[in-house]
Amino acid sequence: MRELMAFEWRVLRRERTLWLVLAIFIGLGAYASASGARFTGERRAAIAELITEQCARLDSIAALMPQLDAGTDSVPSFLDPRMPAIAGRGAAAQYAILPPGPLTALSIGQADVQPFWAQVTTRTKQTFFVNDEIENPARLLAGRLDVAFVILVVFPLLVLALTFDVVAGERERGTLALVLAQPVEPRRVLGAKVGLRAILVAGMAIALSIGAAVATGLPLSDAQTVLRLIAWSGVVLLYGAFWFSVALLVNARRLSAAASAVALLGAWLLVIVVLPALAAAAISVTHPAPSRIALTTQLREATDAAAERRQDAVATFLLDHPGAASDSSARSDPFVQAVALQDAAERTMAPHYVAFDAALDAQRRAAERFRLLSPALVVQGALLDLSGSGEHRFRHYERQFDRYHETWRETFTARMLRQERLNAATLAALPAWMFVEEGWSTLGARLAPGLLILLTLVLAIGVSGWRALDLAGRTA
Amino acid sequence: MLRTIASKEYRELLRDGRFRWAGGIVAGLLLVAGLAGFIAWREQAAQRDAAQATMQATWFNQPPKNPHSAAHYGLWAFKPQMPLAFVDRGVDPYAGTASWLEAHRMNEFRFRPAMDATAAQRFGEWTAAGVLQQLIPLLIILLGFSAFAGERERGTLRQLASLGVPTATLLRGKALGVTAALAVLCVPAAVIGAALVTMSSGASGLLRLGALSTVYLAYFGVILTVVLVVSAQARSARAALVTLLALWAANGLLVPRVAADVAQAAFPTPTAREFQAQVQRALATGIDGHSPRGARADALRDSVLRTNGVSSVDSLPFNYDGFAMQRGEEHANEVYAHYFAQLWDRFGQQDRAQLVGTVVAPVIAVRFLSMGIAGTDFGQHRAFAEQAEAYRQEFNRVMNHEIRDQARADESFSYQADSTLWRSIPAFTYEAPSLGHALATHTVSLTALGAWLVLAALLVRRERRIEVA
Numbered sequence A: 001m002r003e004l005m006a007f008e009w010r011v012l013r014r015e016r017t018l019w020l021v022l023a024i025f026i027g028l029g030a031y032a033s034a035s036g037a038r039f040t041g042e043r044r045a046a047i048a049e050l051i052t053e054q055c056a057r058l059d060s061i062a063a064l065m066p067q068l069d070a071g072t073d074s075v076p077s078f079l080d081p082r083m084p085a086i087a088g089r090g091a092a093a094q095y096a097i098l099p100p101g102p103l104t105a106l107s108i109g110q111a112d113v114q115p116f117w118a119q120v121t122t123r124t125k126q127t128f129f130v131n132d133e134i135e136n137p138a139r140l141l142a143g144r145l146d147v148a149f150v151i152l153v154v155f156p157l158l159v160l161a162l163t164f165d166v167v168a169g170e171r172e173r174g175t176l177a178l179v180l181a182q183p184v185e186p187r188r189v190l191g192a193k194v195g196l197r198a199i200l201v202a203g204m205a206i207a208l209s210i211g212a213a214v215a216t217g218l219p220l221s222d223a224q225t226v227l228r229l230i231a232w233s234g235v236v237l238l239y240g241a242f243w244f245s246v247a248l249l250v251n252a253r254r255l256s257a258a259a260s261a262v263a264l265l266g267a268w269l270l271v272i273v274v275l276p277a278l279a280a281a282a283i284s285v286t287h288p289a290p291s292r293i294a295l296t297t298q299l300r301e302a303t304d305a306a307a308e309r310r311q312d313a314v315a316t317f318l319l320d321h322p323g324a325a326s327d328s329s330a331r332s333d334p335f336v337q338a339v340a341l342q343d344a345a346e347r348t349m350a351p352h353y354v355a356f357d358a359a360l361d362a363q364r365r366a367a368e369r370f371r372l373l374s375p376a377l378v379v380q381g382a383l384l385d386l387s388g389s390g391e392h393r394f395r396h397y398e399r400q401f402d403r404y405h406e407t408w409r410e411t412f413t414a415r416m417l418r419q420e421r422l423n424a425a426t427l428a429a430l431p432a433w434m435f436v437e438e439g440w441s442t443l444g445a446r447l448a449p450g451l452l453i454l455l456t457l458v459l460a461i462g463v464s465g466w467r468a469l470d471l472a473g474r475t476a
Numbered sequence B: 001m002l003r004t005i006a007s008k009e010y011r012e013l014l015r016d017g018r019f020r021w022a023g024g025i026v027a028g029l030l031l032v033a034g035l036a037g038f039i040a041w042r043e044q045a046a047q048r049d050a051a052q053a054t055m056q057a058t059w060f061n062q063p064p065k066n067p068h069s070a071a072h073y074g075l076w077a078f079k080p081q082m083p084l085a086f087v088d089r090g091v092d093p094y095a096g097t098a099s100w101l102e103a104h105r106m107n108e109f110r111f112r113p114a115m116d117a118t119a120a121q122r123f124g125e126w127t128a129a130g131v132l133q134q135l136i137p138l139l140i141i142l143l144g145f146s147a148f149a150g151e152r153e154r155g156t157l158r159q160l161a162s163l164g165v166p167t168a169t170l171l172r173g174k175a176l177g178v179t180a181a182l183a184v185l186c187v188p189a190a191v192i193g194a195a196l197v198t199m200s201s202g203a204s205g206l207l208r209l210g211a212l213s214t215v216y217l218a219y220f221g222v223i224l225t226v227v228l229v230v231s232a233q234a235r236s237a238r239a240a241l242v243t244l245l246a247l248w249a250a251n252g253l254l255v256p257r258v259a260a261d262v263a264q265a266a267f268p269t270p271t272a273r274e275f276q277a278q279v280q281r282a283l284a285t286g287i288d289g290h291s292p293r294g295a296r297a298d299a300l301r302d303s304v305l306r307t308n309g310v311s312s313v314d315s316l317p318f319n320y321d322g323f324a325m326q327r328g329e330e331h332a333n334e335v336y337a338h339y340f341a342q343l344w345d346r347f348g349q350q351d352r353a354q355l356v357g358t359v360v361a362p363v364i365a366v367r368f369l370s371m372g373i374a375g376t377d378f379g380q381h382r383a384f385a386e387q388a389e390a391y392r393q394e395f396n397r398v399m400n401h402e403i404r405d406q407a408r409a410d411e412s413f414s415y416q417a418d419s420t421l422w423r424s425i426p427a428f429t430y431e432a433p434s435l436g437h438a439l440a441t442h443t444v445s446l447t448a449l450g451a452w453l454v455l456a457a458l459l460v461r462r463e464r465r466i467e468v469a
Helices: A002-013 A016-070 A084-093 A137-142 A149-164 A168-173 A176-181 A186-215 A223-252 A257-286 A292-308 A310-320 A327-332 A334-371 A375-387 A391-417 A422-428 A441-466 B002-015 B017-060 B068-074 B119-124 B126-144 B145-152 B158-160 B168-201 B203-233 B237-265 B272-285 B293-308 B319-360 B363-373 B377-405 B419-423 B433-440 B441-462
Strands: A095-097 A117-120 B075-078 B098-101
Touching: A002 A016, A002 A186, A002 A257, A002 B272, A016 A095, A016 A117, A016 A186, A016 A375, A016 B272, A084 A334, A084 A391, A084 B119, A084 B293, A095 A176, A095 A375, A095 A391, A117 A137, A117 A223, A117 B419, A137 A176, A137 A186, A137 B237, A137 B319, A149 A186, A149 A257, A149 A375, A149 B237, A168 A310, A168 B068, A176 A186, A176 B293, A186 A223, A186 A334, A223 A375, A223 A441, A257 A334, A257 A375, A257 B017, A257 B126, A257 B363, A292 A334, A292 B017, A292 B075, A292 B098, A310 A327, A310 A334, A327 A334, A334 A375, A334 A391, A334 B119, A375 A441, A375 B119, A375 B168, B002 B017, B002 B168, B017 B075, B017 B168, B017 B419, B068 B377, B068 B419, B075 B145, B075 B377, B098 B433, B119 B158, B126 B168, B126 B203, B126 B363, B145 B158, B145 B168, B145 B237, B168 B203, B168 B441, B203 B237, B203 B293, B203 B441, B237 B319, B237 B363, B237 B419, B272 B293, B272 B319, B293 B319, B319 B363, B319 B441, B363 B433, B363 B441
Parallel strands: none
Antiparallel strands: A095 A117, B075 B098
16 A cells, blocks of 8 residues: 555655645745734734733832822822822723733634723723724735635635546556556556545644744744644644545536546635635625624613713712712712713613623524534634634633623722722732633534534535546546 | 727627626625615614714703813714715725714824624625625626737637728727626616615715716726727637736735835834834823923913913812813814824825826725715725814813803812703704715815826727737
């Protein structure tokens, strides 16, 4: 068998197609890696800048506070950082940062349209959860040439270019008859031809994954990154196996080389274009994204309504938040009033927020179901999820963010009502933001169904293709 | 003879099952993309119009309050859906749909629809424009790749040559045949498109649809020429197909992405934080960086006191706070206008740099033209942003002047105005640029597409001799 494979390799390596395919593959892989590394590099730089700004700001407040206490310095009361209402509303606000995902350099995905930081304040989320990175929309529209794109769209074409004429090629060149005349079992010859190409395809899949990981400078000493990279490579292998098995099936149909090329191209179009288009249309028609515009007008109406019943709002707020140092002074405190109004508006908004999030989650779930329409979408979802640049990690961030925001607000409200003054020590003890990645069990549970279905499909197509594949029949 | 060749080509294509399948799939996708786009478009247009009306009403119905509080209350401007946006959404999903108009600051646009869509949609979603830009060329390749190469392989090209058919006639006849086959798909699509456009915007949209059709016809003409020329030159049908597919992938998949990267690298944009920091610095110290806020305020007060010949702002014949706030507003307007114009011009530079890619990928020019005609390019997003900003400046001016002219010196922030003042500012409406204006910003794309057409014509003329075997 090894001998046969060696023969086959000698034949194959003298063909221009192989080298052309490899050259395109390496070229695109290198470009895509550089592009991904650049993206994450820029993100990290922007995040470093945010953290520098935050540290400088907090340090300067911490230095100012004792001076204000001692009376050696003064600021207007509406800028006094010792006041919890002032500090919580901006002066001491902290950035809730979403770092680039573990493998974002390989797959930028939705990361270029999702905000990756927000300065958490005591105000409503709607006022600050809006930090889009500046980017020419025409570029966002063009899309990224990242490693995931090369894998999803270009890799199948290269697999097909290597495999479309395993049998038809020999037949059309007239060498099939010669091969069959040899004292070797036809099945073994086939095995060598198919096996060698399988090794090539698998090699390409793994080389691209590992090569890109090295080229983009992923931290390969980190166990989590390596685990994800292994899973990522597995998904790429599975995707390669899918296309390989489709090619086997088409090869078994005894078409001419040109006809099988067209048939495979049709399969590529079906899986990469047609089925995803149907899935996307189905998602947007059955589960349109909830309207942020509507949410904005609702928030405004809720705020107006709260302002009309200012006294009620303050009274309700003080009932809900016992522990004020003095009820009467709290009632007339403009800061308390502002928070109370916001609180009342948020209470009116709560069902709208819940509905908005539910609609968004339903859309996400529908997308997961419609993904199953196309292997390309299953693989895209898995690659994005593993690299942490899909919508799930972002929702995971949003949920942590909401909890942090809640804690932040409670901390400052309590201090404001107790009429506490902040000092350098309390400043340092404020709740700090910390993003926790999703666990493997959540990730695995989400990925498993699609990947298992794909694996079954690959086995079914591959086995039936291999069984039907035959050298006998028309030799010319 | 031309007709005979064309009708032979046309019949052959229509009878071939593969092409019927491919054509059917592309037509189906065009239909799905158009209808799904139209449904989403109608939904979003209704939501937007309702929201803008509510928003405007909240402004008009403000209770009596201080005009400066009203300016802080402000209102939101929501970007309307352009009539042809369902054909080509252009940059709309990526450019934000709403801007908050308030006192003192010009806000960036928020709510990019792409953020709330799923990755599956971004990968799979096709607008009608996407189908026209990417899939129809693929169909043209499938229809035409064997036009010459196939006949050569079958040996029928030699027979044709022996009959004395001029090469030019053969080429034109085949082009006509493929065009006719394509028309079977495109004409109904255009009719459905026209019906939807009439539903969405009436006759005015039809002019734009006409312009859009012209651009795409020119594009298809270029593609068809390239396909036939490659087919005439290729050694075999298989070689023609492989070459054409490589060109197709470069045109639609690779070059536009690379061009966008190169444009960004050549003309970098600041990060959001850098941009905000620049603006804040300029607000504090002036665009030139040499006139700090405090010094500016002092100089303004001194000069006003001098001109009016009084010693205290309280003795001025008008309210000084209202006057000074408007001056501050004007300074901020200048700063924002400067930096936003700088940023947007930079986007423009990037877009022009992307167009260099048109040399190998005509789809880039077509994409910009298509967005321009559909009213969804960045230029028209900018037009909306600028009109919203003008409205913001206007209501701030009216509010500040109200304080300046009506409030006593001691009631700058306690003076109350009522809805007569709020209603004195007409509701915000957006005047979209005309088609001519939109096209005028795309002269480079028009020229590039024109150059491709000329090149195509030259290629056809050059094709005098075709190897028959």
